[in-house]
Amino acid sequence: MTLQAIKYENGTLEVLDQLLLPKESKYIPILGVEDGWKVINKMQVRGAPAIAIVGCLSLAVEISKEEFEKKKALRREVEGKLNYLISARPTAVNMKQAADHLISYINSLDNDESVSAQEMQARFVAAIEAMLEKDISDNRSIGEFGAKAVLNNVTDGEQVRILTHCNTGSLATAYFGTALGVVRCLHSASRLENCYFTETRPYNQGARLTAYELVHDKIPSTLVCDSTVAYLMKTAQINAVVVGADRVAANGDTANKIGTYQIAVVARHHEVPFYVAAPLTSIDFNVNTGDNIVIEERPQVEMTHINNIRIASPVGKL
Numbered sequence: 577m578t579l580q581a582i583k584y585e586n587g588t589l590e591v592l593d594q595l596l597l598p599k600e601s602k603y604i605p606i607l608g609v610e611d612g613w614k615v616i617n618k619m620q621v622r623g624a625p626a627i628a629i630v631g632c633l634s635l636a637v638e639i640s641k642e643e644f645e646k647k648k649a650l651r652r653e654v655e656g657k658l659n660y661l662i663s664a665r666p667t668a669v670n671m672k673q674a675a676d677h678l679i680s681y682i683n684s685l686d687n688d689e690s691v692s693a694q695e696m697q698a699r700f701v702a703a704i705e706a707m708l709e710k711d712i713s714d715n716r717s718i719g720e721f722g723a724k725a726v727l728n729n730v731t732d733g734e735q736v737r738i739l740t741h742c743n744t745g746s747l748a749t750a751y752f753g754t755a756l757g758v759v760r761c762l763h764s765a766s767r768l769e770n771c772y773f774t775e776t777r778p779y780n781q782g783a784r785l786t787a788y789e790l791v792h793d794k795i796p797s798t799l800v801c802d803s804t805v806a807y808l809m810k811t812a813q814i815n816a817v818v819v820g821a822d823r824v825a826a827n828g829d830t831a832n833k834i835g836t837y838q839i840a841v842v843a844r845h846h847e848v849p850f851y852v853a854a855p856l857t858s859i860d861f862n863v864n865t866g867d868n869i870v871i872e873e874r875p876q877v878e879m880t881h882i883n884n885i886r887i888a889s890p891v892g893k894l
């Protein structure tokens with residue numbers, strides 16, 4: 577079992593094919609931007625931060641193999657390929673945020689006459705490589721801060737029962753995770769009684785990925801059907817719901833995996849504190865409210881089939 581979704585070293589990139597988990601643990605080589613776009617679009621790699629990191633690293637791999645005599649040629653190639661990578665999946669903002677930051681950075685290098693084309697290429701690749709460690713550092717901070725926030729609402733020494741949705745752990749980020757990072761910190765502090773997590777149809781991020789992570793880390797946990805969450809909050813004294821985010825709008829509206837909204841409504845009804853654990857790279861200050869967030873529509877086969885086996889009778893329009 578491995579929880580390293582992304583393996584990168586000196587211009588070589590491999591990603592864990594999450595479509596095969598938990599049955600098979602297989603790494604896919606990423607030789608450039610086209611490979612990066614495909615693994616993101618097919619959801620072999622998924623999770624808002626991981627999408628941005630893999631997308632940008634696929635560009636770093638490609639750029640590292642080329643030689644640029646002219647700085648403007650490098651800038652043009654970088655801009656075009658970053659904008660292409662954004663198109664792989666629309667809802668998570670992290671790839672767009674990373675692209676905007678990197679385009680601004682390479683423009684500053686292009687405009688700095690003291691920087692040669694070779695230096696520009698090296699500094700640009702280094703800026704992308706730094707995203708890996710930054711994400712892990714952010715996740716640990718989110719985990720510690722989130723655990724404190726959850727524990728502020730319970731009596732001293734009480735062990736907590738958490739509900740989470742989808743996968744927001746090491747398989748959705750560079751490592752450690754966001755909402756699952758909060759769960760990891762509660763467990764490390766010996767304050768976690770149990771983490772309930774939903775199967776998260778139709779891709780089954782919970783049943784396939786979150787289960788994989790919590791078993792690996794030996795964290796007390798229970799897999800529940802998506803349809804159980806209301807009953808669970810009625811009967812299991814859940815202390816908090818903690819979820820991730822694909823995109824948070826300027827007013828705090830949050831787009832996350834389908835099913836999150838109904839969990840939030842039920843949490844409100846049962847007066848269970850509801851937390852969104854997300855890095856700054858998931859916040860889009862250019863979008864005023866959630867109404868302006870593009871919600872992804874995936875192929876219907878992802879609902880009607882599991883491992884290429886039909887589980888839903890053929891019907892009309894789904």
Ligand SMILES: CSC[C@H]1O[C@H](OP(=O)(O)O)[C@H](O)[C@@H]1O
Nearest residue numbers: 622623624744748820821832833
């Ligand atoms: C830590 S971000 C996790 C985020 O990504 C998931 O979506 P997907 O598996 O489709 O990429 C889900 O929305 C999670 O909240």
